[in-house]
Amino acid sequence: NDINNFNEITRNKYQEVKNYLDNYFEKNNIVIENKSSLSVIKKNEKEIVSKSKFALQSLFIEVDYKYNGDIKKFYLGSENISTITSKLTKIFDFCSNIAKKHQERGKNEISESIINNIIDVKNSVENLLKSKIDIQSKIKIDSSNLSKTLNDLRKSFSILKKLIETESVINKSLNFRLYFPVIKTKKKNQLITIIDEMSFDIFLKLSDVPTELKTEKIYKEWHKELENLFYKKRESEYLSIKMADELIIDKYKK
DSSP, rough: OOOSSSOOHHHHHHHHHHHHHHHHHHHHHHHHHHHHHHHHHHHHHHHHHHHHHHHHHHHHHHHHHHHHHHHHHHHHTTTOOHHHSHHHHHHHHHHHHHHHHHHOSSSSSHHHHHHHHHHHEEEEEEEHHHHHHHHHHHHHHHHHHHHHHHHHHHHHHHHHHHHHHHHHHEHHHHHHHHHHHOOOOOOOOOOOOOTTTTOHHHHHHHSSSSSOOOOOHHHHHHHOOOIIIIIIIIOOHHHHHHHHHHHHHHOOOO
């Protein structure tokens, strides 16, 4: 309210801090919205997997019932529904191949309704994967921008504090402690988290990383990502572990 009591340099710095703060809140809201969108996508992912299981089951039943030998092997190979639906990329690849094989044969060996369901699943998975990649990329960029804005805000605020302190020494009518009062806080014992006590043995039990990736080398990479997410990006324990798993799985997926 009394900003006009300060000199021009301090007033300009105050306005800069205010602009950084407004910018920070704006960018933070964007990151929150994007993360909410990603949660919706992951929820839709489960629905699409269920939808794909129904379509694939119909396909497998028809091919098993109608054919054997070369035709059955041509369409289904050695695949099974459980393996195919373990990953969205596998669902997309399998459904794409079925649609392509059906078109190449041109013999109407598979019912039109089943083929339409397979193509529908393929398109749904393709759109979801694209949306997921887009939103994850956006979260990464926006989070980086948010961190930069926060750093700029902190630096600018630190300078403003020094300017006000300097002015209060020169101008006795200004009280530095009015703007920066001494805050006494009772020291609390720091809570020990799962992250603090993380070890390779806990990693083996707690992480959802596939068994074949649970090695000492992978653990070190995973633990580095985990600490970055928890201590620097301030994610919760649960989300830090979950996101560290996803980063490793994405990095080493076949």
